Amino acid sequence: xxxxxxxxxxxxxxxxxxxxxxxxxxxxxxxxxxxxxxxxxxxxxxxxxxxxxxxxxxxxxxxxxxxxxxxxxxxxxxxxxxxxxxxxxxxxxxxxxxxxxxxxxxxxxxxxxxxxxxxxxxxxxxxxxxxxxxxxxxxxxxxxxxxxxxxxxxxxxxxxxxxxxxxxxxxxxxxxxxxxxxxxxxxxxxxxxxxxxxxxxxxx
Numbered sequence: 001x002x003x004x005x006x007x008x009x010x011x012x013x014x015x016x017x018x019x020x021x022x023x024x025x026x027x028x029x030x031x032x033x034x035x036x037x038x039x040x041x042x043x044x045x046x047x048x049x050x051x052x053x054x055x056x057x058x059x060x061x062x063x064x065x066x067x068x069x070x071x072x073x074x075x076x077x078x079x080x081x082x083x084x085x086x087x088x089x090x091x092x093x094x095x096x097x098x099x100x101x102x103x104x105x106x107x108x109x110x111x112x113x114x115x116x117x118x119x120x121x122x123x124x125x126x127x128x129x130x131x132x133x134x135x136x137x138x139x140x141x142x143x144x145x146x147x148x149x150x151x152x153x154x155x156x157x158x159x160x161x162x163x164x165x166x167x168x169x170x171x172x173x174x175x176x177x178x179x180x181x182x183x184x185x186x187x188x189x190x191x192x193x194x195x196x197x198x199x200x201x202x203x204x
Contacts, residue, residue, distance in 0.1 A: 047168065
């Protein structure tokens with residue numbers, strides 16, 4: 001009896017998701033992630049292209065409003081939402097620039113910036129706990145396609161697969177996703193006083 005009840009509940013959950021449009025579901029995901037005071041993520045990152053180049057690494061991301069801190073592959077990208085500090089740890093250099101659409105490295109930035117230029121559809125997902133959204137631009141200017149996998153239980157992002165116009169791809173698989181941890185504002189600012197030996201290259 002419990003087994004049948006579980007199957008019925010799963011079926012009702014699936015019908016509830018399919019009853020709303022893919023665009024509505026995506027907007028709910030965006031609004032849900034915007035509602036958190038802050039987000040801490042551990043993710044696995046994969047990159048590949050048509051020339052058989054591939055990379056794998058682990059990364060850490062912390063977000064608070066428009067501010068973020070991204071740690072990956074020997075560098076830290078720190079932003080307070082206006083200024084971007086790119087800190088190359090081994091080289092002991094930090095480059096300072098203004099935040100723009102081209103250099104915004106927040107893992108959620110591409111999702112939060114979706115506009116009317118995209119078409120969204122539900123795609124089959126072998127994992128019943130996830131919803132697969134397939135996203136394409138009506139006029140391809142930024143990317144070829146994005147597959148977004150979202151947890152049905154809490155609308156947290158599980159994986160983002162980005163296929164670029166040049167044939168390369170980026171895959172962010174989220175290992176852990178924590179919210180509302182009262183991250184201090186000091187995390188999102190590069191303090192030169194704490195790093196007196198770091199060469200500062202101001203590109204603003």
